Amino acid sequence: MGTHPDVKRRRKKQGLIRARQHLFRSGETSNRIVVVRSGWALRSAMTADGRRQVLSILLPGDIAGGELLVRGQIRNPIQTITPVDYCVFEVDQLKEIAAEDPKLVWTFVDLCFSGREASEARLVDLGRRNAEQRLARLILELHERLTAKNLAEEDSIPFPLRQQSIADMLGLTQVHVSRVMRSLRENRIVQVRNGVLTILDMNALVEVAQQYSH
Numbered sequence: 001m002g003t004h005p006d007v008k009r010r011r012k013k014q015g016l017i018r019a020r021q022h023l024f025r026s027g028e029t030s031n032r033i034v035v036v037r038s039g040w041a042l043r044s045a046m047t048a049d050g051r052r053q054v055l056s057i058l059l060p061g062d063i064a065g066g067e068l069l070v071r072g073q074i075r076n077p078i079q080t081i082t083p084v085d086y087c088v089f090e091v092d093q094l095k096e097i098a099a100e101d102p103k104l105v106w107t108f109v110d111l112c113f114s115g116r117e118a119s120e121a122r123l124v125d126l127g128r129r130n131a132e133q134r135l136a137r138l139i140l141e142l143h144e145r146l147t148a149k150n151l152a153e154e155d156s157i158p159f160p161l162r163q164q165s166i167a168d169m170l171g172l173t174q175v176h177v178s179r180v181m182r183s184l185r186e187n188r189i190v191q192v193r194n195g196v197l198t199i200l201d202m203n204a205l206v207e208v209a210q211q212y213s214h
Contacts, residue, residue, distance in 0.1 A: 039084030
């Protein structure tokens with residue numbers, strides 16, 4: 001993310017948080033916005049029956065808590081899945097800068113809502129796809145995002161997601177995710193080793209993602 005010069009000067013602090021810790025809790029009121037420098041986090045919501053629905057994955061360069069620019073509290077909690085290195089910006093200071101340069105506001109709004117739109121599109125898509133399609137499309141989406149951030153090595157990407165987190169994102173059971181991952185591995189389409197996912201056959205993965213359910 002390109003950072004406004006005034007924002008760089010007023011950056012409050014940097015920090016590091018361990019895996020499986022909250023960057024923000026639901027209902028939290030805060031005067032800070034976090035930009036992820038390294039690591040992964042998940043934004044999620046709880047369904048009426050108490051299950052977790054993962055809404056989006058935050059990668060390096062993504063903003064956590066951007067809604068605090070226009071809302072007084074956090075609606076959906078954000079939890080790390082790896083150690084996360086981050087920098088913090090004070091909301092009040094950002095508003096002061098924005099008063100002088102309104103373009104800054106729209107930069108933050110664009111970054112926040114682009115991620116939100118992608119997660120909403122994925123949720124709409126869930127009812128139209130089978131398990132294989134859902135997982136293939138998630139892998140392709142992560143590959144595209146990480147490649148754009150120069151965090152992919154050709155067809156290999158970091159992949160710290162646990163099967164339960166994938167299940168919570170795709171509306172599947174952990175057993176179902178395990179079965180699909182095994183199928184992709186046995187068909188030599190993808191492999192996961194030591195937290196790295198490698199796409200062995202991109203054409204085959206795209207075909208799985210685009211196939212129609214019967």
